[in-house]
Amino acid sequence: ALAHLGLGLTLLGIVGTLSFGTEKILTMRAGETVELSGHTLRFEGLFPQKGPNFTEERGRFLLIGADDNADGEITSAKRFYPVRQTVTTESGIRTLGVSQLYLSLGDEGKDGSVVVRLWWKPLVTLIWGGGLVMMAGAAMSLLDRRLRVGAPARRRKPAAAALPASPT
Numbered sequence: 452a453l454a455h456l457g458l459g460l461t462l463l464g465i466v467g468t469l470s471f472g473t474e475k476i477l478t479m480r481a482g483e484t485v486e487l488s489g490h491t492l493r494f495e496g497l498f499p500q501k502g503p504n505f506t507e508e509r510g511r512f513l514l515i516g517a518d519d520n521a522d523g524e525i526t527s528a529k530r531f532y533p534v535r536q537t538v539t540t541e542s543g544i545r546t547l548g549v550s551q552l553y554l555s556l557g558d559e560g561k562d563g564s565v566v567v568r569l570w571w572k573p574l575v576t577l578i579w580g581g582g583l584v585m586m587a588g589a590a591m592s593l594l595d596r597r598l599r600v601g602a603p604a605r606r607r608k609p610a611a612a613a614l615p616a617s618p619t
Contacts, residue, residue, distance in 0.1 A: 452588070453584060453585075453587060453588030453591060454584070454585045454588030454589055454592070455588070456584055456588070457581045457582065457583070457584030457585030457586070457587070457588055458581065458585060459581070460577045460580055460581030460584055461577065461578050461581030461582060461585070462581070463574060463577055463581070464549075464574045464575060464576070464577030464578035464579075464580070464581060465578060466574075467573050467574030467575075467577070468572050468573060468574055468575045468578070471573045471574075472570065472571060472572050472573060472575075473487060473488050473570070473571045474568070474569065474570050474571075475487050475568075475569045476557075476566065476567070476568045476569075477566075477567055477569075478560065478564045478565070478566055478567070479494040479564060479565060479567050480494070480562075480563055480564045480565075481494055481495060481496035481497075481563070482494070482495075482496075484515065485567070485569065487552070487569050487571050488571040488573075490514065490547070490552060490571065491514070491515040492512045492513065492514060492515065492525070492552075492554070492569070493512065493513045493515055494510065494511075494512055494565075494567065495510075495511040495512065495513060496510070496511065497509065497510050497559065497565060498510075498511060500528075502530070504532060504533075504534065505530045505531060505532045505533075506530070506531050506533075507528040507529060507530040507531065507541075508528065508529050508556070508559065509526055509527070509528040510526065510527050510528065510543075510554075510556045510565060510567070511524065511525075511526050512524065512525045512526070512527075512543065512554060514545060514552075523545060525543035525544070525545045525552065525554055526543050527540070527541060527542055527543035527554050527555055527556045528540070528541040528556065529541075529556050529559075540555050540556060540557075542554065542555045543555070546576065549573075549574050549575075549576045549577055549580075550571070550572060550573040550574060550575060550576070551571075551572045551575050551576065552569070552570070552571055552572075553569070553570040553572065554567060554568065554569050554570075555567070555568045556568075
């Protein structure tokens, strides 16, 4: 029963994410705000940083609450690795209840703007939580035979009847 509950949670997460998820791609400059599925983000700008084997432009976004104060921060970065001459994107993720907000930086414009891609994934954490519940249900079913639904009880073999000794 527990594993079936986990399957239900996973399916609810998949259906919720596919049905109600939203995506937005836009160009932003420092100080601009964007609204996605009831959440407001303000782009604070790009900040250069240096890592052990890369350089990056880190974008900082503030999650703005109903009272116009910052409720949190999300960062995303474009990293350049000079040894291999490759560029990677580090996505920013913020979990809000059972949903998640993702953002990713694109190319930077000559005017200081940057392409930003945003995703709102409602109920996405239920996919992972449902998997954990399924795993717990599977482990519990292996622990004790009495807890297994529909498992037949073991039959005891009757002791063999004693035969009278034959005279030799």
